[in-house]
Every structure is written in C-alpha cells, then in structure tokens.
Amino acid sequence: MWRVLRMSILLLILGIALYSNWYDRRSTTDWDKTLWIGIFPIDADGSAISSAYAAGLTPERIADIEQFLNREAKRYGVAIDRPVRVDLYPLVSEKPPPHDAAGNVLSTMWWSLKLRLYARRNSHPPGRAPPQVRIFVLYHDPAFNQSVPHSVGMQKGLVGVVNAFADDSMTRTNNVVIAHEILHTLGATDKYDLATLAPLYPDGYAEPEREPRFPQVLTEIMAGRYAVDAQDFEMPDSLTDVLVGKATAREIHWVTQQ
C-alpha cells in the first residue's frame, strides 16, 4: 500500500516536471507573441568598481541585445512586431548557487533545482511582473578577476547565469555572452569544439559558403567566435558583427523547414 502510494507520488512529480518543461519549451518558441526576457544585474565581488557598474547599468547599455534578437528573428521571417523584449531589472543582492562543473549527475541536478528556486525568489521585485526568461548577470571587477567562471543558460527552468566584466570597454562583449545564454534557454546548442573553442563547420560559421572560407568576418552566436583561419578564432567586438545561423534558427523554431 505505502509502496504504491510512494510510487504514485514520484510519478506525479515526474509528470509535473515533464509537463512544465514541455510547456516552457512550447510557450517560449512559438513566436506568436512577444517573449519577455529579464536581465538581473548582480555585484559579483563587492568591489567599488563592480558595485558602481552593476548599480549604474541603464537600459541603453543592454539595448543591443533586444535589437540583435529582433533583427535576426525578422531576417528569418518571424512576423510579429517585437519578437522579444529585453528589460533591465533592479540589482539583485543574493548571488546564484555556485556550479561545480566537475560535479556528478546528482550534484548537477541538485544545483539546477537550487538555481530554479533562486530564480523564482529573485525575479519579481516589488511593483514589477516577473519575465518568462531570467538572466542573472554577475559583474566582476577585471582588476581582481581576469577570467571568470563559465556562463550557463538552461532551457529547463528558463534561467541563465552570466559572468561578465564591470568595465565600460567590455559592455558590448558582455552583451554577446548574454545573448548566447538567452538562446540556450530557448533550446539552442553550442556550435564550437569544447576543447579547442573552434567554431564547428558549417553550423558554427556565420557565412559557411563564403569564398574563400577564411577569414570569416561575422560570428555565429552559438559558436561565440569566428574563424580568422583554420587555427585562429576571435571573439566579436559587439552584436553588430554576430548572426544567428540556420541550425540555431531551427533549434529555436524561427524556421521549421530543413
């Protein structure tokens, strides 16, 4: 009797989780109404530089993310007027749970659950409705941290954590990383070799048919870098030089045909 009851409860929880993932995937990639994305700045290290940068962020400084996504959506024929809306939210003081990249399956599942609860707790400040996709951006002082932990975007839970730099000269490249993680939350996959960081041909190339093939000048957003030649890969300066490639457009349902 207890076994049956316990089993039924577990199956019910599993069913709810499967349904909510299916519903999130469907509702964020049907492109029949504006998808609402929120950017939540966080001071990552408590330094004067990071606190001032995170607190001083303005909608204008993240505006190119929405412009990029809407420009690319239109290029693929998404018909609505404003496919995505990217809003800046007030500073969040609680930091997201740290991710142990070397952890096992169970610790990753536990972290992902904690991250979903964190996102729920921190995504509706007083007087503001919560967005559908939540991106928490930790701004680090480049003087203390020349390299920052990996950023993540999860389709399950529609939440991303971006590690960025609190420096005016990095604002536009930070926004490239934010756009990349937003697209992960919509089901896009990485299109670079994880070991060498090389963009994968052809899906990770913005212009795979370009002749000669090198140098590429534009970047595919899920590759993150463009190939100057077969061995050298560079990051773009801003979203102006970035495209959504055909494979990514299929993954996020901007196009349905092969």
Ligand SMILES: [Zn+2]
């Ligand atoms: Zn990625």
